[in-house]
Structure formats: structure tokens, C-alpha cells
Amino acid sequence: MNRLVMLTVLWLYATLSLAAEIPGVVRVCMEKNTPATSSVQSIELRARDRSGYEQVLEANTYWKRGADKHSSILMHFNEPVDIRGARFLIIENIPQNDMYMYMPGLFKVRKITSKRISSSILGTDFSYEDYERLHGVFTNMRAEQYPDEVLDGRPVYVINSYPEGDSGYEKIKTYIDIETCVALRTELFENGHQLRKMLTVKPDDIKKEGDIYVPRTLLMRDLRDKTETRMLIQEIKTDVVLEDDLFDPAQLKQKKAPVIPTD
Secondary structure (H helix, E strand, C coil): CCCCCCCCHHHHHHHCCCHHHCCHHHHHHHHHCCCCCEEEEEEEEEEECCCCCEEEEEEEEEEEECCCCCEEEEEEEEECHHHCCCEEEEECCCCCCEEEEEECCCCEEEECCHHHCCCECCCCCCEHHHHHHHCCCCCCEEEEEEEEEEECCEEEEEEEEEECCCCCCCEEEEEEECCCCCEEEEEEEECCCEEEEEEECCHHHEEEECCEEEECEEEEEECCCCEEEEEEEEEEEECCCCCHHHHCHHHCCCCCCCCCCCC
């Protein structure tokens, strides 16, 4: 499992991250679709506004699980030129994660407060909170399983999760393909039971890489603002060596992100 595995395998783990409340059969799916220690990914984000204008961002992301089982994630932007070198860091903590943003134009590291977790990351449809969930470091939820359904012709598990604290959502509904353990649809509801965003994966985009079934493309749509961001995974390596100081907030200005290792 040292070639392509997809970033979004971790979305399922994230949206259902309160392990004590996850049904056993779903927990097994999550565990077998998660890298053991680390991953490095090359991704492309295509963010389209309601007029149809599309902005393309390129980034490398680095994820590492520490000896304490807590995770750290660094997102390092390479394109476009005006944000090249921007970095977004998440450090998993209890009861609340620490998040930092570095913009090279300002030459300043800024801590993301709980009031800003619903804000967009550099104009995409992924908020800071969404990105936490994408990497499985958001754990303040209770979850419950509902009767299985059929989605896009495929039997799926149905799980409702209920975030607490400063979340921008009151409910997250996830449809998990029983055959591949990939989340085919994730619905994110704001207060008042309003469906705000939807993350989808087409079954045809799910490929088997090694022992894992993974999606190659995801689509996040903001139903209120009528915008969307398509995430494409160019390359990923799992269980590679990543130094701890890569995830040190004090190093965000100086630390150069490592390149994705090649065979």
C-alpha cells in the first residue's frame, strides 16, 4: 500500500470519529482504509464560483499520527503564484484542536479561532472545519446507525453524526458503500436542519489501490452559495518518514515542506 491511496479515505474516518459510538461493522471499514502512520499527498483543488469562474489551487498535504495516537496535518500550497508558500496546520488536541495559517505575503502565523472554523480555505468550498473532518481529527460527535439504503445502485450504510461545541453544523449524514467502505455521499446540515453542503463520490471513480478501495475525485458543493470545489488526488504515499518539526507552528515561516518521495 505504498502507491496511490486517496486522501478522502480519511473523510469517512473523520465524519464518524467518535469510536465508542460507531457500529462495529463500520469501524472495521474505517480502520482498514486508513494509513498506519503517515501520508503525503499531491492534490489539485478546482474551485468554481456561481458565475462559472474557476480557480485552480495545487498543494501538498502531510499527515502524521503520533505515538499518542493524535494526528497533525500540514497543507502547503504551491499554486497559484499569489498564495505560493501558504500553509495551513492542524494539531489534534483535546478538547479542541489547534489550527494555524501562514500567508507569505504577511509573513505572519495566525491562529485560527473557533469563530473562524466555518470560514473558507483560500476561496474553496472546504472550510477549516471541513478539512479537520477530511483528515479524521475532529472527535466531538455522537453517532448513530440507521437502516441500510441503496444509493446509485449500491447498498450503503447510513450514519448520522451530531457535532458539538463550535461546529458550523448540527448534523452530518453519511452514506457508506458496503462493498468498498468508501463514503459515496456526505450531507452537512446547518442549524435549522438546512442542508448546506454535500460531498459526493461517483462509484465509477472508486478504484482499488493495493488492498484499499479509494475515490480519485470528490466534489464538494455549497448548496446555498451555488459554488463547488472539485478535489483531484494526483499522487499519495503512505507510511513515509515525516519529521516532527514539520508540524511545529514556530517553524511555519522557515520550514520547507519536503517533496513527495519517489520510488
